[in-house]
Amino acid sequence: MSTMRSKVIRVWEVLDAKETAHSAYERVLARPTSLEVAKNTICLLLWLETIADVHILEDVSAMEVGGITLSRLVMEADALHNYLFHGQEALPEPLVGGIPAIKELCSSGRLVDFRFFKFHRDLVAHGLAVIRDTIAEVIFSDHLHTMLRQFEDEVHSLAPVMTSVPAPELTAPFVAIARTPPEDSRTAFVAFWEGHPLSTQDIINYFERLLGFRRCIKRVETEQPCAGQTPKHAVIVFLSAELREQVMFNETVVYYRINGYDMWVQVYKPPL
Template sequence: MASVWDVLTRNFTARFLYDHLLYWGIYKEQAQNVVILLLWLEMAIGMPSDIIGNAAVLRDYNRLGRIVMEADAVMRFVHDGTPLTESIAAIPAIADLCASHPGLVDYSFFRFHRGIVSRGIRSIRSGVAAVVFDETYQVLRSQYWAGLLGSMMPSQLTATAAVRVTAELEDFRSVFVSFSKGFPVSKRAIYDFFSRENIGPDYIERITTETDVLEGETPKHGLVVFYCKDRMEDAMSCKTRRLFRIDRVVMTAHKYNLVI
């Protein structure tokens, strides 16, 4: 189990982003929403570890404000189903932060994966985020780092951090899949592909693909749930992200990996 110090050290950039947002006059709840959502993206689907860092160094208040507005709307949607307005639905500022994984993160992603996202966000909010946002821990960390508390680390920092994962077991044997815009792949095609590739259709518990899409859009998200985590790792070649070509369409697969 990680100590409070470990969690604070591992998530130093997340705290830096939080303080940066507060400095720019963002309300605490909104600032926390941004940090929690970006933490989930980094942890759960292997976004580059600099996604939070890139947000933390922004000096353009308009861009920061847009990220805050989008994150706030996404978090409300995930929490209680409040739909995003048309002006926010494309979440361009958050999508831009996730540009290294083009086409994956958009409103339809959060709509389709709402259950997994909701569980992951609850875990982060009650675990890692609770430590990162704790002012007492931050003061002790700063004082100890500056040598003001002697050589002995305070017991509050060496204590085991109360972090846990709230998830369904199937979450950790699941793979997010996305398709090129305008080129959806059917469940049958995915199933047949895994059969041809000798990954084994018997490894797969179920495949779901997006059916409820916004007007003018085409399905581009799906989820493959394997019977066990080992089979999922085999299919992904133990990688966080893999590209598969199905019927001349590229399918990107992202392993769900919420490690807190």
């Protein structure tokens, strides 16, 4: 009996799929920017593309090199990246006023703000680490991108001398040595209307009793905001990815109305 085998992904396929990310990386470097800051910025924006329904990196690759927008974005992204991994008690100066450039780029103020990253800090850090340990190595390789462009030029030349064959580095299998924790594939982000948070029990009762999904939720965690604020963010971890899909009616984003208040829920799709 034959068995199904998963498709082998080649390095050149990752290069091709992430060409826009490399273009954005080159644009950030052209500011000029140090290699580490540029990598931090692109890794964060790559992760954001997994939760924002916009082509963030495409916008960045078209930004004016000497423009204020790109400069502000790089400062915010690098400071946020460092906060997520090293989080000092005192916020870095670029984050004191929030992350307006990142919010504008994502067009998702409902979900993406500094409080989102503060609350989901561990989850975001996991995702960034996976990106840095896997596809980032390919995205940031000028050598690999140069080889791919040369091969594409040969293929598209009018009079090729011989059949072009990509370099072994390009046809090598892409092996991801790191993965996002399995629980992240059962996770959904939650955002409340400002001033109208819902309790953990409200959320569980709504899905498991009112909607009739029975026991489908492993846990709900709600933001503990600063004095004078009400919770704006929460996270739901379902018992399985399949149950999450059922509860979300196979949609990526769903608005639910609970006790007269709206709750915005979006599935999390880990990078790998």
